[in-house]
Amino acid sequence: MTPQREMIFRAFFELGEHVTVAELYRKVCEKNPAVGYSTVWRNLKLICKVGLAEEVNLGDGVTRYDRITRQPHGHLYCLQCKKLTEFEMNSITDLLDLAAKQYDFAVEGVKVEISGYCRSCRKMNERLAKDGRTN
């Protein structure tokens, strides 16, 4: 256990959900600019390996690391503002388990991503559309 590792672990859990390597690196640098990017990366991988986090991939080129919480949850991913919102899915996981069982598939992990537009982006778009008409 090195001081860097402790700092990285601590920072990861302070940052909350959906952390990217770059974000974590920035955060860690604030405290100690000497820490290397690869150290951050390797420790993030380690956090995953010991089961404290998992990778989330939205297909936008950046890997996010999501703290594994007690509750299974899905993600609402706004295509416009890119914000990620979580929602619980207790009732859904049962159905998914059932589906997997039909294929004799041993489930290790479930990821549900719903993409679309959040309320505030839609509101903004409406406002912009209206402004456009009156100009």
Add this chain to the structure above:
Amino acid sequence: MTPQREMIFRAFFELGEHVTVAELYRKVCEKNPAVGYSTVWRNLKLICKVGLAEEVNLGDGVTRYDRITRQPHGHLYCLQCKKLTEFEMNSITDLLDLAAKQYDFAVEGVKVEISGYCRSCRKMNERLAKDGRTN
């Protein structure tokens, strides 16, 4: 409409589901080795833009392109043999819509990925474990 484009479109739909750019490129090259990789890539993007396919991202570094079918479906992704199996999820999408509605979220797309181990990989592992013991 160029001959390359027609060939690429045709090849994409012949290949079936979960096609990667590289796979499609290889397939197209069999017929016409002069076609460029970027042409394949751009046409695959085009196929997505016109709504005939969508990107699937399993987090393994390669983007797959999945023909959009009539039925909503999820993926069973074997962590060992990497095979992708589809399963229907009519009953699940209703629940997901419900969840999204609670957040006033306008759903554009839903992705469900279940990772784990398929039957045949598990069987193989059992056999290997047994062999290991008797050696």
Add this chain to the structure above:
DNA sequence: TTAAATGCAAACGGTTTGCATTTAT
């Protein structure tokens, strides 16, 4: 005729690794 499509090569960007050095144990 001309805007669109193509092919090549190179840029890009996040991820991953090799290696010399440092450090926890």
Add this chain to the structure above:
DNA sequence: ATAAATGCAAACCGTTTGCATTTAA
């Protein structure tokens, strides 16, 4: 003492783009 962790720089690899050339309409 020694195996593990670190930091740097570079490699990696799939994706994306600039640009000169070709081509469909």
